[in-house]
Amino acid sequence: MARLKAEEPFIHPDCTITGSRFGAYVEIGAGSRVANAVVGDYSYCDRTCDIANAEIGRFANIASFVRIGASDHPMEKASLHHFLYRSASYWDDAEDDAEWFNHRAGRTASIGHDTWIGHGALIKPDVTIGNGAVVAAGSVVTKDVSPYTIVGGNTAKVIRRRYPEAVAEQMMELAWWDWNHAALRAALPDFRILRAEEFLEKYS
Numbered sequence: 001m002a003r004l005k006a007e008e009p010f011i012h013p014d015c016t017i018t019g020s021r022f023g024a025y026v027e028i029g030a031g032s033r034v035a036n037a038v039v040g041d042y043s044y045c046d047r048t049c050d051i052a053n054a055e056i057g058r059f060a061n062i063a064s065f066v067r068i069g070a071s072d073h074p075m076e077k078a079s080l081h082h083f084l085y086r087s088a089s090y091w092d093d094a095e096d097d098a099e100w101f102n103h104r105a106g107r108t109a110s111i112g113h114d115t116w117i118g119h120g121a122l123i124k125p126d127v128t129i130g131n132g133a134v135v136a137a138g139s140v141v142t143k144d145v146s147p148y149t150i151v152g153g154n155t156a157k158v159i160r161r162r163y164p165e166a167v168a169e170q171m172m173e174l175a176w177w178d179w180n181h182a183a184l185r186a187a188l189p190d191f192r193i194l195r196a197e198e199f200l201e202k203y204s
Helices: 098-103 165-174 181-193 196-203
Strands: 016-018 033-039 049-054 109-110 149-152 157-161
Touching: 165 196, 181 196
Parallel strands: 016 033, 033 049, 049 109
Antiparallel strands: 149 157
16 A cells, blocks of 8 residues: 555654645654644655745655745844844743744745755755756755756855756656656656666656
């Protein structure tokens, strides 16, 4: 029997989930935190990920110890510290700064379809990772990444294209990530053995 289900996500032990929605066949690795996020169909994260204020597309592959939507501190203020906005933790007569938390929540990180975010990578708020892109392990991504591009480093820079531009454009047009579950199953042998160009020739 298949381990993953369309009806509910497979959430491993010791996860903290708040204000988030999950698509079909989603898996969340042990010890992960997911807050104010939307995770698309078939996407998964491995162990101990921290995902906040994010929109994750379909078929995203997120390795262990990844942080998406890493929060900022108020650098322009007199202090960076929590007491400015988590004030209720320090004083009985003070409230948390709702405006600051709303500001954070509005800075969404977007991860495209069929992406691969490598182990220990960090994706900053307001960054978009394009469809089919790859982020190398340990990278710090502060700027948008184009579709089907491989980036790496701190701060991340382009290493190379995953596919030639023409192939990437055709793959975007094909948008196989929108196929239904039965169509994916029918094409599974071809996903396994065909190179991208051959797959496009057959299915475009």
